Amino acid sequence: MRVVDVFPDLLGTYGDGGNAVVLAQRLRWRGMGAEVVRAPSGSPVPASADIYCLGGGEDGPQAQAAAALAEDGSLARAVAGGAVVLAVCAGFQIVGATFAGADGRPRAGVGLIDVASRRGTGRRAVGEILVEAPEMGGLLTGYENHGGVTELGPGVAPLGRVLAGVGNGTGGATEGAVAGRVVATYLHGPVLARNPALADHLLEMVVGPLPALADPDVEELRSERLAALGRGWRRRQRTASGGAGEGRRHGGRGVPLAPRRGDHLEAR
Amino acid sequence: MRHLPARSAVAAPLGLAVAAASRRLGRGSGSVIGGRVTLALDPGALRQLAGGHALGLVSGTNGKTTTTRLLASALATAGPVVSNQTGSNLPAGLVAALAQAPAGAAGALEVDEAWLGHVVEEVSPVAVALLNLSRDQLDRVSEVRSLGARWRAAVAGRPRLRVVANCDDPIVAWAASAASQVTWVAAGQAWRLDAGGCPACEARIRFEGEDWSCPSCGLARPRPEAWLEGESLALAGGGRIGFRLGLPGRFNRANAAMAAVLAAAMGVELDKALEAMATVGDVEGRYQVLTLAGPRPLRARLLLAKNPAGWSELLDLVSPPPAPVVLAINARVADGRDPSWLWDVPFERLAGRPAVATGERRRDLAVRLRYADVCHQVVEDLVEAVRRAGAEGTSAGSPDDGGASATVDVIANYTAFQDLRAALLARGAR
Structure with a gap:
């Protein structure tokens, strides 16, 4: 398995390079070979890899990365050939059709998925975020830090539903996007470090069903993060379910706050 | 005090008085609140x-x-x-x-x-x-x-x-x-x-x-x-x-x-x-070596790093394996609320050293250390974390001063450093 960390020099500002490390280690711990390839800008993007990871970055480097990826073409060809993509924050915006450049004007994305991002009009979304994503490993915990909002096109499903935080920011409490083998999100943490079920989901898209791994460290981290959010969140949830309608950002269903042991998905 | 325009001449002494009051109340050195008062009274004070x-x-x-x-x-x-x-x-x-x-x-x-x-x-x-x-x-x-x-x-x-x-x-x-x-x-x-x-x-x-x-x-x-x-x-x-x-x-x-x-x-x-x-030996507690008394005195060298570049420098400085190391992480406002940067720190370089993760975000750190293949334990109490590492150092046979005491390198980010140093001093470390 080859995992490419795409342009860590441009899209490595928020620690998202950890996602590639998590993917590779989780395969190695199961006795399989895995290699992380750091692919800096200025050189061709490796053509034959199994998973490509794109992370968050500043406005200028984001525009540079989008232009370089469009010109290089390897990423789009790899996706057409069945590669999996995890795109985070600026990476999420880059794999879409358009996003706002540093000057606020729209720039062309790589167009791997039908989403469009623009500058938000409100405050920058900064803080802990909790997302319910039943098909992607249950509850996703992370940290968001973005000024952009992202609209999903008709063929694109959200990654999950926002229980606390902002997410895509376009109404409907959606977070992230999933289309084919591209998974995109605003969650840092890095997202795969905090949500091993999502990591295993991506790996299983490539290698098929995997045995569960014991993760005591990450289970404790998830419990702590969920508990830190949970106090305020549970309160809002009670209020919301007591009313006639369901609060837009509050889950009405009982979602277990404690992480489930080995809560990754069934093979799909 | 030298001659100041009337407004600053009043504002600055008042700020000093507030700072002194703040010190007496045990709220730190009082410098910032005194300065705030001065600036509020006279925006041109600086x-x-x-x-x-x-x-x-x-x-x-x-x-x-x-x-x-x-x-x-x-x-x-x-x-x-x-x-x-x-x-x-x-x-x-x-x-x-x-x-x-x-x-x-x-x-x-x-x-x-x-x-x-x-x-x-x-x-x-x-x-x-x-x-x-x-x-x-x-x-x-x-x-x-x-x-x-x-x-x-x-x-x-x-x-x-x-x-x-x-x-x-x-x-x-x-x-x-x-x-x-x-x-x-x-x-x-x-x-x-x-x-x-x-x-x-x-x-x-x-x-x-x-x-x-x-x-x-x-x-x-x-x-x-x-x-x-x-x-x-x-x-x-x-x-x-x-x-x-x-x-x-x-x-x-x-x-x-x-x-x-x-x-x-x-x-x-x-x-x-x-x-x-050459005479500068520590800076606000950074690089200071504190000794915890006990049957086996334990020395802790305190190192502060706030971000990946700083951590990267200090990971090169710590004692070689198998010497133990304590790592303390908080994510308060002064530290930055998002500890994702831990994944930019090359903790892989600590391989072979027993590590103890502590601080309010010790669990984020523990996950990072697990993925870096660094053996670690997670300890909530800051002083206990240092003691635990000291015990590791003894069992690992790290160099010490004539067998009487072990030295532990402690790297902490901003507020974790302040907490840890205060905790050590409160338990009698000198």
Whole structure:
């Protein structure tokens, strides 16, 4: 398995390079070979890899990365050939059709998925975020830090539903996007470090069903993060379910706050 | 106190009185609240109080407090010195320090990166040292590149300002090149992940050995006038000045080089400046070795790192395996609320050392260490974490002083460092 960390020099500002490390280690711990390839800008993007990871970055480097990826073409060809993509924050915006450049004007994305991002009009979304994503490993915990909002096109499903935080920011409490083998999100943490079920989901898209791994460290981290959010969140949830309608950002269903042991998905 | 306009003459003493009250109430040194009161009463207080002092400012992501301390020790060879040595580096902290300055004292002032422009405008310094810029507290502070642009604006159009700048950091070099007078020092920047894109034109910077250049716009590493060579500071004119420091690490020698050249710009001879720095043994508790008494006395060397670049430097400094190491992480506002940066720190280099994770975000750290294949335990209590590591060190047979005590390296980020040092002192460590 080859995992490419795409342009860590441009899209490595928020620690998202950890996602590639998590993917590779989780395969190695199961006795399989895995290699992380750091692919800096200025050189061709490796053509034959199994998973490509794109992370968050500043406005200028984001525009540079989008232009370089469009010109290089390897990423789009790899996706057409069945590669999996995890795109985070600026990476999420880059794999879409358009996003706002540093000057606020729209720039062309790589167009791997039908989403469009623009500058938000409100405050920058900064803080802990909790997302319910039943098909992607249950509850996703992370940290968001973005000024952009992202609209999903008709063929694109959200990654999950926002229980606390902002997410895509376009109404409907959606977070992230999933289309084919591209998974995109605003969650840092890095997202795969905090949500091993999502990591295993991506790996299983490539290698098929995997045995569960014991993760005591990450289970404790998830419990702590969920508990830190949970106090305020549970309160809002009670209020919301007591009313006639369901609060837009509050889950009405009982979602277990404690992480489930080995809560990754069934093979799909 | 020297003559001040009426408003500042009232505001500054009132600020001092509030600071004294705050100290008596046990709310810290009181410097910041006193400064805030002064500024609230007189928004022009910083400008007024700075008058009559020759000031050297120090700014950058890493090394501000230490460099300021080294500069203060160098300036002290020539006369009285005022310095904000508690690290209160926003305008209120500067006001508090200057309000207590002896008449005519030279100043060594640390300034927050984001406030440099405002402070330069207010205090008209003689010289400014620009150390480095890298990612830090991403949830609240401007991103690295925009800080560089603000620095550039801060030093431009000031014909009398002397800028001492690190030529090894492309963002710093770009910012400083807008100044009329620059002395370039090769202070190093091992951390290059934030300098990949050219700050001037966004093309990709090419690094070759210690050199760097932009193939597109021609921005390139300026030729340094001072650099480190072995145990010396080498000068473009051909001189070499050997010097020793009480502080460990290559990065502190680089801080000393920056401080010495800044001191020289303020009238202190380079060799005298460097000689004076040898007496600095710890800086606000950083690099301090505290001993916990007990049947087996335990020594803890306290190291502070706030961001990936700083951590990366310290991971090279800690004792080799199998010596144990304590790592303490918080994510309060002053630390940055998002600890994702832990994944930018090459913790893999700790392999072979038993590690103890502590601090409020010890669990994020534990996950990071697991993925770095570093053996670790997680301990909530800060002092217990140090003791546990000491026990590991004993069983691992780490070098100690004649078998009587073990030494543990402790690396902590900002508020975790303060908590841990306070906890050790509260339990009788000296």
